Amino acid sequence: MADKNTDFHQNSKLFDLDASVQFIRKSINVRGQLIDFNRPKVMGILNITPDSFFKGSRMGSVDTAVAAAGTMMEEGADFIDVGAYSSRPGAADVSAPEELNRLIPVISALAKNYPHLIISVDTFRAEVAEAAVKQGAHIINDISGGDLDPKMIETVARLKVPYILMHMKGTPQTMKHLAQYEDVVTEVLKACFSKVAQLKEMGITDYIIDPGFGFAKTIEHNYQLLHRLELFKMLGVPLLAGLSRKSMIWKVLDIDNSDALNGTTVLNTVALMxxxxxxxxxxVRPAVEAVTLIQKLG
Known part of the structure; x- marks a missing residue:
């Protein structure tokens, strides 16, 4: 098997890039504040849904969500990602009005109670994203990379907010049937390069790439992506890893997702390295601890 440097060089040639990667952006501009990634950041998940795959993450009221966000901040979260549409495989579709009804009161309350908190809104709908930004959200986290709403990319460009672009095929309802690749790493990289070109063409400069663990990928695909995750640094922008309590952990270990914290920490550590x-x-706390310990390696 080729070593990591050879693998990186071969893939760089495949994408017609300089294998040395002359420039890797290590910051984004959030509401005029430069957020650098010399130390990796932790994003806490706040689900305003009744059916998210991890029961422990579901928030039943605005007050509960605000309290949970406060706890995450105390534990060291740099961002809070708020979502009102469950994207677990096979989840029921939720209308835009329902998504807004769930989401906007929470975004508004978070912005009011924690004025210095950086809020990310987890949605693939442009109208929901725009409403959330108007209520105080600062980052748009789109699981579809603009594929599920043709207005999303232009909306991000107009709002001038950072954008998290994730790779997925299909929809949450169909993606498990679309997990077919000849080489998952190469194909996901190619898709991300194409999307990055689109963002640049629209004048979007602050964006983050998420390879989409668990979204239209089998367990084997997920581990192939994680094994070669460093190749995504070729994109030259910050990289997000969303591995928390996913089936690639608990199915392999034959446990419930409620028992998958230790496995999550293991894979988060790999992702950081x-x-x-x-x-x-x-x-949040175990992830912050993983970041702190990995940072000691220099």
Whole structure:
């Protein structure tokens, strides 16, 4: 098997890039504040849904969500990612009005109670994203990379907010049937390069790439992506890893996702060592501890 440097060089040639990668952006501009990734960041997950795959992450009221966000901040979260549409495989579709009804009161309350908190809105709908930004959200986290709403990319460009672009095929309802690749790493990289070109063409400069663990990928695909995650640094922008309590952990270990914290920490550590700049997690403190310890390696 080729070593990591050879693998990186071969893939760089495949994408017609300089294998040395002359420039890797290590910051984004959030509401006029430069957020650098010399130390990786932790994004806490706040689900305003009744059916998210991890029961422990579901928030039943605005007050509960505000309290949970406060706890995450105390534990060291750099961002809070708020979502009102469950994207677990096979989840029921939720209308835009329902998504807005769930989401906007929470975004508004978070902005009011924690004026210095950086809020990310997890949605693939442009109208929901725009409403959330108007209520105080600062980052748009789109699981579809603009594929599920043709207005999303132009909306991000107009709002001038950072954008998290994730790779997925299909929809949450169909993606498990579309997990077919000849080489998952190469194909996901190619898709991300294409999307990055689109963002640049629209004048979007602050964006983050998420390879989309668990989204239209089998367990084997997920581990192939994680094994070669450092190749995504070729994109030259911050990299997000969303591994928290996913089936690639609990199915392999034959446990319930409620028992998958230790496995999550193991894979988060691997992701950090392979260059992840943001860990998106249900459990903030263990992720912050992983970042702190990995940073000691220099």
């Amino acid at each position: 392979k260059g992840a700049d943001i860990l998106r997690v249900h459990d």
